[in-house]
Amino acid sequence: MKPFRDRLSIGRPLIGLWQALANGYASEICARAGYDWLLFDGEHSPNTLQTLLSQLQAVAPFTVDPYSVEPIARVPVGDPVVIKQYLDIGFRTLLIPMMESAEQAEAVVAATRFPPFGVRGVASATSRASGFGADAAYLKTAHEFITLIVQIESRAGLDAIEDIAAVKGVDALFIGPADLAGSLGHLGDPKHADVQSAIAQALKRIAAAGKPSGIFALSPEDARAKMADGVSFISIGTDIGLLANGARSSLASVKG
Numbered sequence: 516m517k518p519f520r521d522r523l524s525i526g527r528p529l530i531g532l533w534q535a536l537a538n539g540y541a542s543e544i545c546a547r548a549g550y551d552w553l554l555f556d557g558e559h560s561p562n563t564l565q566t567l568l569s570q571l572q573a574v575a576p577f578t579v580d581p582y583s584v585e586p587i588a589r590v591p592v593g594d595p596v597v598i599k600q601y602l603d604i605g606f607r608t609l610l611i612p613m614m615e616s617a618e619q620a621e622a623v624v625a626a627t628r629f630p631p632f633g634v635r636g637v638a639s640a641t642s643r644a645s646g647f648g649a650d651a652a653y654l655k656t657a658h659e660f661i662t663l664i665v666q667i668e669s670r671a672g673l674d675a676i677e678d679i680a681a682v683k684g685v686d687a688l689f690i691g692p693a694d695l696a697g698s699l700g701h702l703g704d705p706k707h708a709d710v711q712s713a714i715a716q717a718l719k720r721i722a723a724a725g726k727p728s729g730i731f732a733l734s735p736e737d738a739r740a741k742m743a744d745g746v747s748f749i750s751i752g753t754d755i756g757l758l759a760n761g762a763r764s765s766l767a768s769v770k771g
């Protein structure tokens with residue numbers, strides 16, 4: 516399957532769903548639903564490497580045609596040790612939260628590359644990413660398949676958009692409305708006009724910098740509006756949201 520970065524320019528926004536239940540069975544259900552990508556969250560969900568691995572294994576059949584869902588992992592922090600562990604178990608598309616400078620972006624790019632292009636620690640025969648050694652070219656070709664997405668979700672991140680977008684190896688920039696709202700003084704209110712205007716500006720600047728943008732939509736209406744604004748990929752909800760809302764409305768429909 517093509518690297519996710521190639522699919523970002525296919526001419527329609529790629530629609531994704533956040534996976535926060537940290538459970539392979541739930542991921543398998545979502546993978547079968549036909550989303551373009553699923554985001555496995557290591558930042559705000561009760562995930563360990565083991566739960567991430569079991570979710571990757573559960574969705575593996577759907578990562579090839581005709582389903583072709585891309586598993587994306589969000590690391591808890593852009594740390595080289597965490598990044599190599601996520602790559603070793605087989606994630607090839609990563610989302611790095613809280614990106615605020617070109618230096619930080621260069622460091623995470625380096626963490627995804629083996630020497631001499633970076634500092635990724637070397638395991639090949641023992642890593643799931645290399646097919647447990649079956650892919651003899653893995654060390655030389657791994658970087659070709661890695662897509663690195665960084666999150667802009669603070670005032671400092673907004674200020675550094677052009678610098679971050681210019682870093683070679685940064686494939687896309689993703690806006691985090693919840694943290695951005697907090698950083699801009701509107702905690703819990705990402706729909707606030709000031710936050711939405713900052714997001715609109717940010718999306719324009721990312722496009723002007725020549726990089727694809729992504730965002731977490733706040734509602735189906737917001738998703739449609741952001742897709743019309745030209746985002747390349749968009750999350751339209753979470754597995755927890757689907758379950759919680761379904762559970763509540765099912766109860767309400769009977770109770771009246």
Ligand code: 3PY
Pocket residue numbers: 666668690691692693694695730731
């Ligand atoms: C945020 O909104 O802050 C996120 O990280 C997810 O989109």
Ligand code: MG
Pocket residue numbers: 612668691693694
């Ligand atoms: Mg966030």
